[in-house]
Structures are given as structure tokens and as C-alpha cells.
Amino acid sequence: MTFEGMWAELAPIGRSASSGGYNRQPWASAESELRAWFASAASARGLELETDAMGNQVAWWRPAGVVRDERTPASAERGSERHGPPRPGAILTGSHLDSVLEGGAYDGPLGVVSALAALDLMRSRGVVPTRPIGVSVFTEEEGSRFGLACLGSRLATGATSWSDARERRDRDGVALPDALAAAGLDVGALEDGGGLVDLSGVGCFVELHVEQGRDLVDRGAAVGVGSEIWPHGRYRFDFTGEANHAGTTRMEDRRDPMLTYAMTALAANKQARLSGQRATFGRLEVAPNGTNAVPSRVTAWLDARCSSEEVLTDLVAAIERQGTERADRDGTALAVTAESVSRSVAFDPALAARIAGIGDWPVIPTQAGHDAGILSAAGIPSAMLFVRNPTGVSHSPAESAETVDCLSGVEALADTLTELAR
Amino acid sequence: MTFEGMWAELAPIGRSASSGGYNRQPWASAESELRAWFASAASARGLELETDAMGNQVAWWRPAGVVRDERTPASAERGSERHGPPRPGAILTGSHLDSVLEGGAYDGPLGVVSALAALDLMRSRGVVPTRPIGVSVFTEEEGSRFGLACLGSRLATGATSWSDARERRDRDGVALPDALAAAGLDVGALEDGGGLVDLSGVGCFVELHVEQGRDLVDRGAAVGVGSEIWPHGRYRFDFTGEANHAGTTRMEDRRDPMLTYAMTALAANKQARLSGQRATFGRLEVAPNGTNAVPSRVTAWLDARCSSEEVLTDLVAAIERQGTERADRDGTALAVTAESVSRSVAFDPALAARIAGIGDWPVIPTQAGHDAGILSAAGIPSAMLFVRNPTGVSHSPAESAETVDCLSGVEALADTLTELAR
Numbered sequence: 001m002t003f004e005g006m007w008a009e010l011a012p013i014g015r016s017a018s019s020g021g022y023n024r025q026p027w028a029s030a031e032s033e034l035r036a037w038f039a040s041a042a043s044a045r046g047l048e049l050e051t052d053a054m055g056n057q058v059a060w061w062r063p064a065g066v067v068r069d070e071r072t073p074a075s076a077e078r079g080s081e082r083h084g085p086p087r088p089g090a091i092l093t094g095s096h097l098d099s100v101l102e103g104g105a106y107d108g109p110l111g112v113v114s115a116l117a118a119l120d121l122m123r124s125r126g127v128v129p130t131r132p133i134g135v136s137v138f139t140e141e142e143g144s145r146f147g148l149a150c151l152g153s154r155l156a157t158g159a160t161s162w163s164d165a166r167e168r169r170d171r172d173g174v175a176l177p178d179a180l181a182a183a184g185l186d187v188g189a190l191e192d193g194g195g196l197v198d199l200s201g202v203g204c205f206v207e208l209h210v211e212q213g214r215d216l217v218d219r220g221a222a223v224g225v226g227s228e229i230w231p232h233g234r235y236r237f238d239f240t241g242e243a244n245h246a247g248t249t250r251m252e253d254r255r256d257p258m259l260t261y262a263m264t265a266l267a268a269n270k271q272a273r274l275s276g277q278r279a280t281f282g283r284l285e286v287a288p289n290g291t292n293a294v295p296s297r298v299t300a301w302l303d304a305r306c307s308s309e310e311v312l313t314d315l316v317a318a319i320e321r322q323g324t325e326r327a328d329r330d331g332t333a334l335a336v337t338a339e340s341v342s343r344s345v346a347f348d349p350a351l352a353a354r355i356a357g358i359g360d361w362p363v364i365p366t367q368a369g370h371d372a373g374i375l376s377a378a379g380i381p382s383a384m385l386f387v388r389n390p391t392g393v394s395h396s397p398a399e400s401a402e403t404v405d406c407l408s409g410v411e412a413l414a415d416t417l418t419e420l421a422r
Numbered sequence: 423m424t425f426e427g428m429w430a431e432l433a434p435i436g437r438s439a440s441s442g443g444y445n446r447q448p449w450a451s452a453e454s455e456l457r458a459w460f461a462s463a464a465s466a467r468g469l470e471l472e473t474d475a476m477g478n479q480v481a482w483w484r485p486a487g488v489v490r491d492e493r494t495p496a497s498a499e500r501g502s503e504r505h506g507p508p509r510p511g512a513i514l515t516g517s518h519l520d521s522v523l524e525g526g527a528y529d530g531p532l533g534v535v536s537a538l539a540a541l542d543l544m545r546s547r548g549v550v551p552t553r554p555i556g557v558s559v560f561t562e563e564e565g566s567r568f569g570l571a572c573l574g575s576r577l578a579t580g581a582t583s584w585s586d587a588r589e590r591r592d593r594d595g596v597a598l599p600d601a602l603a604a605a606g607l608d609v610g611a612l613e614d615g616g617g618l619v620d621l622s623g624v625g626c627f628v629e630l631h632v633e634q635g636r637d638l639v640d641r642g643a644a645v646g647v648g649s650e651i652w653p654h655g656r657y658r659f660d661f662t663g664e665a666n667h668a669g670t671t672r673m674e675d676r677r678d679p680m681l682t683y684a685m686t687a688l689a690a691n692k693q694a695r696l697s698g699q700r701a702t703f704g705r706l707e708v709a710p711n712g713t714n715a716v717p718s719r720v721t722a723w724l725d726a727r728c729s730s731e732e733v734l735t736d737l738v739a740a741i742e743r744q745g746t747e748r749a750d751r752d753g754t755a756l757a758v759t760a761e762s763v764s765r766s767v768a769f770d771p772a773l774a775a776r777i778a779g780i781g782d783w784p785v786i787p788t789q790a791g792h793d794a795g796i797l798s799a800a801g802i803p804s805a806m807l808f809v810r811n812p813t814g815v816s817h818s819p820a821e822s823a824e825t826v827d828c829l830s831g832v833e834a835l836a837d838t839l840t841e842l843a844r
Contacts, residue, residue: 282717290704367670393664
């Protein structure tokens with residue numbers, strides 16, 4: 001089946017008829033359907049399907065004479081800070097099928113469908129890889145249900161332990177083990193310390209992804225290679241003031257935290273804009289949230305991502321400083337709590353250079369987290385290929401890519417896998 | 423029982439142990455307890471209790487020889503725009519016992535307790551009124567449960583019809599008739615077109631209330647008389663933009679409605695502050711409200727109150743204009759919908775002057791709605807007495823009044839009722 005044929009099969013799954021947005025949260029019906037679709041696509045290609053108790057899937061292409069466990073000292077390198085050129089061992093490619101709430105069609109599925117299409121293309125060209133190639137689907141990449149992004153790859157690499165993960169609950173209070181069991185997965189195997197895909201024989205990972213920005217538009221390129229993932233922090237800003245009557249309280253007698261928040265949101269935008277970084281207040285809780293009451297409290301979450309950890313620290317400090325100055329004027333208070341800070345991930349430079357050389361593709365950073373970042377941090381040399389996004393929009397029903405660019409992505413991935421598997 | 427004794431009895435009812443805030447929503451347990459308390463206080467004083475199917479209560483003091491139905495042409499005047507001096511007929515005083523969510527102790531109960539204490543004081547002084555005096559408790563004055571302020575007095579005066587009211591639902595989806603029935607009230611009587619307290623014999627209404635501002639602090643007065651209620655509007659501001667990835671979307675590529683909202687909130691505050699009016703954004707809904715997503719929509723409710731209807735119109739137009747200008751710069755859109763606009767209420771000037779003359783009390787406006795505004799609009803000459811609030815804080819657990827000022831309020835109310843009932 002062609003790329004377009006696979007794409008058409010996926011299009012209706014988990015799509016809201018009213019908004020056009022995708023809701024493919026893990027271990028629920030739409031994602032189960034996607035997992036079944038992947039298993040069937042693997043079977044149709046004669047790929048050997050490996051699944052695990054988290055719902056992670058890997059479909060292996062093992063040409064005759066190529067054994068999977070062509071192990072090397074690679075696994076001993078696991079966790080080292082320095083990455084060399086691609087180690088011997090299997091090549092893994094793929095992405096994820098889950099989505100954010102009301103997400104787009106491309107974030108995740110493009111990498112999975114392109115991987116299958118790339119294998120088809122390689123086979124049609126008569127390529128016979130010298131090592132196994134696996135197409136992977138890692139689960140809960142978006143963290144949309146249990147709040148921790150890349151949960152599937154974190155568990156598979158050991159970045160997160162099962163004993164930590166099992167305590168997580170979704171917004172309805174369902175515990176992760178119960179969600180897995182309800183999806184028919186083998187929680188007992190996880191409890192026994194196993195049940196996860198074995199990545200120890202993987203020599204490198206290549207993830208293709210729709211670009212979530214417009215670098216490639218500006219560069220006039222259909223495909224790019226990832227250099228790094230920016231450091232990323234989530235910070236809770238608690239603005240506290242004094243609840244009061246919205247009608248009778250004179251403006252000058254108020255201690256209104258909404259004003260402090262509003263000024264801080266504008267300051268964050270300005271700071272990020274001036275320095276070429278990213279700062280967003282997209283989530284807010286107001287108390288008591290009544291039309292006729294000056295709020296007592298506004299809690300807002302800052303998402304900040306910067307070109308370096310030092311710049312990130314400085315940016316957040318500058319926003320906090322401006323917020324605190326305004327709080328002094330408003331008679332309110334501001335407390336900032338870092339809820340999570342992810343360090344930067346530099347993809348293996350030799351691997352990126354080798355891949356970029358294949359098609360003279362530009363090498364660009366990304367500000368989004370990906371499974372490739374998790375595998376890279378776990379010591380598996382990893383790389384990313386990006387496909388041009390005309391509007392740059394992502395995490396939205398409006399996310400898109402031209403079919404011609406998607407097909408360029410498939411070809412780039414096929415060329416990359418062919419080169420790496422020589 | 424003294425004022426202080428009654429106050430101590432009410433203090434624990436519906437009070438949150440953690441926040442100290444009061445939650446006395448109508449037709450729920452705390453308010454039922456308050457209604458029972460009032461019935462018992464009326465009984466202890468030999469007052470004749472009239473109740474209705476909304477839960478409104480009036481406790482009548484009818485000294486020997488004074489009949490209630492001392493009717494006059496008064497009822498024929500109902501609805502007239504011009505108010506004369508107090509008409510013959512009964513004198514009504516009182517307030518309400520329900521609270522906003524997490525409200526204070528004084529807003530409402532002070533007027534009820536002070537009315538009972540004023541009757542006690544008049545009796546101890548040997549005053550014998552020439553006409554009946556009723557102490558009223560109107561229900562759902564805050565509109566905290568069914569969204570329409572002064573629901574009890576609106577129905578009793580006919581300002582709102584039962585056929586409209588019966589359609590209202592609380593935030594849990596409970597319909598008003600079901601809430602009334604669950605509280606043991608006679609919904610059938612309302613369905614049959616009756617079941618409400620009869621205000622046709624009422625000649626005037628005097629409501630004592632804690633001040634919800636600091637006018638009296640500035641004037642150095644313990645008690646003031648109300649002149650008018652400012653016009654008041656609630657407007658929904660819908661800011662729409664484009665959902666996007668908070669990490670990867672360049673600041674300059676965003677259409678972020680949060681920025682447009684933030685600037686509009688600051689502009690509203692500045693406009694109101696400069697012109698001595700009131701403008702508040704205290705309620706907000708963000709979609710999708712995710713930390714890592716630029717919002718697609720921010721909906722915010724503006725509460726605006728001004729010294730005249732013309733000033734209110736101009737203020738809201740100025741805020742909308744500034745918001746729209748910023749929306750143009752942000753690539754977002756702003757739509758403003760007036761959800762409710764209440765016209766100004768001028769209390770009967772002759773009545774206010776007559777009362778103010780008793781104690782040389784200052785005459786001040788209020789920006790809050792009250793049952794006295796509803797009765798006034800229905801053609802019943804009405805007046806308000808305000809008791810000083812040291813901080814001006816209201817609709818908050820921090821709302822307060824000094825006991826000495828409360829006792830001055832009781833004395834002022836007793837003097838007022840004595841004068842009106844001569």
C-alpha cells in the first residue's frame with residue numbers, strides 16, 4: 001500500500017467531526033484501533049511484530065541471513081555522554097500514533113507511516129540491509145493522558161522506572177496500571193520487572209517528524225535534519241491578592257492578582273520575542289473565578305524553551321523579576337515553582353552530519369520533545385528528519401504538510417536507512 | 423437576645439473551617455438552618471411569620487390596634503417612575519441571609535440581625551409604631567446558585583415571572599423547581615400563580631447593609647444613607663486566535679489570544695481607574711488550557727459599573743476599542759456580548775433626605791445590587807443604610823465591621839423606623 005493509501009486509512013481514526021481535531025489518547029479506543037492498524041500493516045509486509053506491556057510496538061525487517069542479536073559493545077556504552085558514529089546493531093525508525101487533545105494528523109503518525117513507506121521503497125529498489133531495521137511506535141509520547149511526555153520510550157530505556165510510572169493517574173483519576181489492564185495489556189509482566197521492548201540491540205534511532213515551526217519554509221527545503229532539542233521548563237506562577245467585590249471596591253483599593261498576571265504574560269512574550277526564545281502562558285486557573293469578584297488568586301503555567309540552559313534560566317528569571325516588580329505595585333504576591341526542567345539534548349553530531357550529507361539537507365534545532373531525545377539521552381545515537389510544515393502550526397487541527405513534501409520525507413528516510421544499513 | 427448574641431449564633435453556620443469563608447447558597451443545608459434560626463428569632467419576639475414558596479420570610483410586628491391591611495392608594499402607584507414621600511402602609515426592613523461562594527459574614531445577615539435588634543431597641547424604648555413593621559429575608563439575593571441576583575425579591579415584586587424563573591438551573595444542572603421541592607417548599611403554589619409574599623401593603627422598605635467600599639471610612643462616619651445604585655453590566659469578551667505548539671512556534675508566527683486578553687484586562691483597569699468607575703475581569707475560561715499549547719480561545723467576563731448609564735456605555739466601548747486594536751496587532755479577533763445590563767436605580771430622594779436628617783448621616787451611592795433596588799424599581803419607596811467597613815472588603819472572608827459601628831447601625835435603623843412609623 002502506498003503512503004497515500006496508509007494516510008487515508010488513518011485519517012478518520014479518533015477525529016472529531018465537529019472540530020476536525022484528533023483525540024488519540026493512549027489506551028483508549030482510537031489508539032487501540034491505531035495499534036491494530038499497525039499490527040496489520042506489519043503483518044502485510046511480513047515484518048515480525050514485537051509488542052510490550054506498555055503498548056509499545058516494533059515491527060522488524062530481518063532480511064534472510066541478518067540476525068537481530070548481532071550485538072556489539074554498544075550496550076556497554078549505554079548512558080555514556082559521548083556518542084560515536086552509528087554503532088553496529090539494529091537500526092530503529094518510527095515515531096508515535098497518540099495525539100494531544102484536539103491535535104493534528106501529522107505529529108507522530110507521519111513518522112510511522114513514512115517508516116513503513118520507506119521500507120516499501122527500499123524493497124522496491126532491491127535494497128538488502130546488512131542489519132535488522134525496526135519500525136517503532138512508542139506510546140503516550142505526548143503525555144496527554146498521564147502527564148509525562150514520552151512515557152513509552154522512557155520506560156523502555158529505563159529513564160523512568162515502573163515503580164514511579166505506576167503511581168500516575170489520568171485526569172479522571174484512573175491509575176496507569178488500571179488503564180493498561182483495561183486495554184488488555186500484561187501489567188503483571190511490568191510488576192515483575194519485565195514486559196518492555198528490548199532496545200539493547202539497537203545501534204541507532206532515526207525519527208521522522210513533521211516540523212513544528214517554519215524553519216524549513218524559510219530555508220526553502222522540504223526536509224531537514226535535527227541538531228538538538230532545546231532545554232524546556234514548565235513553571236507554575238502563583239499570583240495571590242485579595243478577593244473583593246467587583247462593583248463596590250474602588251480601583252485604588254484593590255489587590256488584584258489578575259493585573260499582575262496580565263502584565264507578566266505580556267512581559268514574557270516581549271522577553272521571548274526580543275531574544276528569539278519561546279515563552280507561553282497557555283494554562284490558567286482563577287479563584288474564585290466569578291464575574292462579580294476581584295480574584296484572590298491566579299495560577300498560570302509558563303512554558304519556556306531556549307537555545308541553551310543558561311538562556312532559559314535567564315529568561316525565566318527576567319520574567320519573574322518583572323512579575324515581582326508589578327506585584328509590588330499591585331499589592332499582590334508572586335511565587336514561582338519550577339515543575340519540570342528538561343536539559344537540552346544534542347543529537348549525535350557525526351550521525352546528523354552523515355545523514356545531512358546524503359541529501360544536502362539543512363541541520364536545524366527543534367524546541368519540541370521527542371522519543372528521539374529520550375533514546376539519545378539513554379546513549380543510543382539518534383537523529384531526526386523533519387518534513388516542511390507550510391504554516392508551522394502544530395498541536396492543532398490546522399497542522400499540515402504537502403503530500404509532495406511527505407513523499408520527499410519518505411525518500412529521505414529510505415535513503416538514510418539504506419546508507420546506515422550498508 | 424442582644425445583637426452580639428444573635429451574631430454569635432449565626433457565626434458558625436455555613437462557615438468553611440479551612441478558609442473562613444461562608445457558603446450559604448440558597449435551598450441547601452446552611453441556608454435552611456438560617457431560615458430556621460430566623461423563624462425561631464421571630465417566634466421568640468412574638469412576631470407573626472409569613473413565609474412563601476421561594477423561601478422568602480417576613481416577620482411582622484403588629485402592635486395592638488395596628489392592622490396590616492391599612493391599605494391606601496399606594497398599591498395603585500406601583501410601577502410609577504416618580505416616588506413621593508413614604509406612603510401610608512406597612513414598613514418593611516431587612517436584607518438576606520444567603521452568601522456568595524466563599525463570602526463574608528456581614529453581607530446580608532447584618533441587615534437581618536440589625537432589623538431584629540432595632541425592633542428590640544424600639545420596644546425597650548416604649549415605641550409603639552402606628553403601622554406594621556416587617557422584618558424581611560429575601561432569598562437568593564446573591565444569585566450565587568441560579569445566576570440571577572435578587573431572585574426572591576424579583577419574584578415577589580413581579581420583576582421576574584415564575585415562568586421565566588422555573589427554567590433556571592444551577593451549575594450542577596438542578597432545576598429551580600427541583601431545588602425548591604427538595605427544600606420542602608410548595609412549588610405547586612408557584613405553578614398555580616401564587617405562593618409569594620404579598621408586598622402590596624408595603625409603604626416603604628429600608629435595608630441596612632455593610633458598606634462594600636470605603637466611602638464612610640473617608641468621611642469618618644459610622645453610618646450612611648444610600649442615594650442610588652450605579653448601572654451595572656456584564657459582558658462576555660471572546661478572544662479567538664490559533665492553537666499552536668508552545669515550544670516550536672516562533673513568537674512572531676503566533677496568533678495568541680492570551681496576549682490580546684492580557685492587554686485588554688490592563689486597559690480596562692486603567693480606563694476605570696482614570697475615570698473613577700469600576701471594571702473587573704474576574705472570570706476566565708481558556709481553551710484548550712494546556713501548558714504546552716498556545717490557546718485557541720480565551721473567554722473573559724467584564725463586570726463594569728459606572729456613575730451613569732452613558733458613562734458605562736462609553737467605558738465598555740473604550741475597552742472594546744483598545745482590545746480590538748490589540749487584536750489587530752496580534753492577529754486575533756475580539757467579539758463582545760452584553761450578557762446583562764442593569765439600569766441605575768435612584769432611591770426615593772425625599773425618603774433618603776428624611777432619613778439622613780435624623781442622624782446627619784452622609785448620603786452615598788453604591789455600586790452593588792440589592793433587594794432595595796428591586797423594590798424601588800417596583801414602585802415601593804426604598805432606602806438603604808450603610809454601616810462602615812474598615813477595609814472596604816466584601817464578597818470575601820475578610821469582610822468586616824466594628825461591633826461599635828454595627829451597634830450604631832442598629833440605633834440608626836431603630837431611629838429611622840421610629841420616625842417613619844410615627
